[in-house]
Amino acid sequence: MISRKYPSTRLRRLRQSESIIDLTSECAVTKNDLIQPVFVKEGLSDKEPIESMPGIFRFGEDSVLKEIEEINQLGIRAIAIFPVIDPSKKDSKGTEATKRDNFISRVLGSIKSKFPEMLVIADVALDPYTDHGHDGILENDEILNDQTLDVLAEQSLVLAEAGADIIAPSDMMDGRIGVIRKKLDENNFEDKIILSYAAKYNSKFYGPFRDAVNSKNNLGTSDKSSYQMNPANSLEALNEVAMDIEEGADIVMVKPGMPYLDIISKIKEEFKVPTFAYQVSGEYAMIMESVNKGWLDKGVIIESLTSFKRAGADAVLTYFAKDLIKEFNL
Ligand code: PBG
Numbered sequence: 001m002i003s004r005k006y007p008s009t010r011l012r013r014l015r016q017s018e019s020i021i022d023l024t025s026e027c028a029v030t031k032n033d034l035i036q037p038v039f040v041k042e043g044l045s046d047k048e049p050i051e052s053m054p055g056i057f058r059f060g061e062d063s064v065l066k067e068i069e070e071i072n073q074l075g076i077r078a079i080a081i082f083p084v085i086d087p088s089k090k091d092s093k094g095t096e097a098t099k100r101d102n103f104i105s106r107v108l109g110s111i112k113s114k115f116p117e118m119l120v121i122a123d124v125a126l127d128p129y130t131d132h133g134h135d136g137i138l139e140n141d142e143i144l145n146d147q148t149l150d151v152l153a154e155q156s157l158v159l160a161e162a163g164a165d166i167i168a169p170s171d172m173m174d175g176r177i178g179v180i181r182k183k184l185d186e187n188n189f190e191d192k193i194i195l196s197y198a199a200k201y202n203s204k205f206y207g208p209f210r211d212a213v214n215s216k217n218n219l220g221t222s223d224k225s226s227y228q229m230n231p232a233n234s235l236e237a238l239n240e241v242a243m244d245i246e247e248g249a250d251i252v253m254v255k256p257g258m259p260y261l262d263i264i265s266k267i268k269e270e271f272k273v274p275t276f277a278y279q280v281s282g283e284y285a286m287i288m289e290s291v292n293k294g295w296l297d298k299g300v301i302i303e304s305l306t307s308f309k310r311a312g313a314d315a316v317l318t319y320f321a322k323d324l325i326k327e328f329n330l
Contacts (some may be wrong), residue, residue: 027309029302031075031330035121036278036293036321038071039212040064041084044101052208053281054288056319058084061107068115074325078119080105080168080317083128084213086087093137094126098154105162109330112163121317122164124156125171128293133210133219135227143226148173153183160189167218168253170197172227174243181248195276196249199237199263202228205256205282212281237263238270245273254313256280260305261311277313279304302328 015025045059083104089096125135132138136148156167169176202225210216241252255278256263290296308316
């Protein structure tokens, strides 16, 4: 061990000015680290605010293009799109998810034709499409794993055909990465990237998202504890990641973000694969509302992103992406 003894060692020497602090900084947040999630709603003509996510909107099929233009101009190179579908199209099996000309496919098509360079991440899970709000097929109060896999594989193919660059399964069924990879490969989509929500916890921090996509009432008092992970577990997250890599995932993700930074760091250390984090809706809501009320300085936003980079995340899905670039000159 090197001796680090006062007074020959004074760690405050490197904290004397912003310049020396920045020069000795171990990590930094840049534009290249940010992915903006975007909500698109079927049948909406302009945009509408999401009450539990101040500053975030649902966009219609046309107005979303204007929004993406702004995102693009700010230098953000990836978005994650989430559909809010017409409630009359929801059913117990989420059949709408596998229809070729469904809403999200149309939106993907128009985004990619106008912004071919923008990387578009499409979520794979049935919850926007099921009348019970679960990510899989529900029968007799049980989520059926293997039957759901077929639907997820088909949903992934539909999204790939529509132009999604990155297929992102967020459903947490066992074995889904393998069947999706196989389906994509069989259909000449071997270059499509799979971003697996590998360590996705059963979290209350998703509340505002479920408002945003109108799945909260569908889910009611039911919860996702039979497929999403127990917040108490970290070794299990390593198992989830190992399986997903083995099955063909290119990038793994941890979700939620800030309460699970230890998981990001462990995954990075153990597997050394590209690892993303999702700073989810509830994290956004807490921070944003506190900043709006003046309870917290807006510097907490960049501080929260820095914590992801420090933990080892390569990129972060964050509702703050646009704001970060505007407010902090990234
Ligand atoms: C759907 C999905 C969820 C989120 C992303 N994809 C919600 C859930 O699992 O209930 C949450 C994102 C957020 O809270 O910002 N499977």
